[in-house]
Amino acid sequence: MKEDAMLKRPWTITIAVYMLCLSIWLSMVVFLTLCSTIRMSPSWPITVTLLTVMALICYMIARGRNWARILFLIVVVLGTLLSVLRLTPPSGHSDSFGPVGAYLDYVEIVQIGLQSGAAVLLCQRASSDWFKAMKKLRTKDESDVAI
Numbered sequence: 480m481k482e483d484a485m486l487k488r489p490w491t492i493t494i495a496v497y498m499l500c501l502s503i504w505l506s507m508v509v510f511l512t513l514c515s516t517i518r519m520s521p522s523w524p525i526t527v528t529l530l531t532v533m534a535l536i537c538y539m540i541a542r543g544r545n546w547a548r549i550l551f552l553i554v555v556v557l558g559t560l561l562s563v564l565r566l567t568p569p570s571g572h573s574d575s576f577g578p579v580g581a582y583l584d585y586v587e588i589v590q591i592g593l594q595s596g597a598a599v600l601l602c603q604r605a606s607s608d609w610f611k612a613m614k615k616l617r618t619k620d621e622s623d624v625a626i
Contacts, residue, residue, distance in 0.1 A: 486616070489609050492541070495600040499537040499551075502593040506530055509586055540601070543613030548601050555598045562591055 510526055536554075539547035566584060600606060 486613075488541075488543075489603075489605040491600040491603045491606045492609060495597040495606070496537060496541045498593045498597040498600070499533070499540070502590045502597070503530060503533050503537065505586055505590055505593075506533070509583055512582075543610060543617075545610045545614060548606075548610060552598055552601065555594045559591055559595060562587055 507530060510523075510530070514523070533554075536547045536551050540551060566587060
């Protein structure tokens with residue numbers, strides 16, 4: 480009975496994971512938009528790799544891995560700082576991609592909001608307690624297997 484209570488994922492984690500999935504989906508839409516409107520960039524393998532890594536981090540957060548939460552928080556802080564610097568005039572996407580660039584700027588602002596909101600939700604007490612409970616449950620399971 481106690482293990483069931485520890486396994487129940489709080490709403491903060493569920494909403495954060497949905498926000499991250501939406502952000503990853505938006506990144507894929509932007510990537511496909513860029514691929515269809517301009518010549519394929521030689522950096523597309525890097526983009527696909529980064530999207531895959533973010534999807535893996537999102538999955539591991541949903542599984543209760545605290546290292547994934549910490550890694551995500553670091554990436555969000557650094558990424559938000561870089562995005563804000565890139566979006567300040569005159570270096571936004573609008574200059575480089577014309578009308579599509581304005582759309583990309585808006586999507587990036589939405590992504591910053593989604594990722595920042597997810598980061599706040601992942602730092603709530605309910606989320607922290609759940610990650611701790613998941614770690615205790617994993618270490619308990621590992622000690623049961625070792626016996």
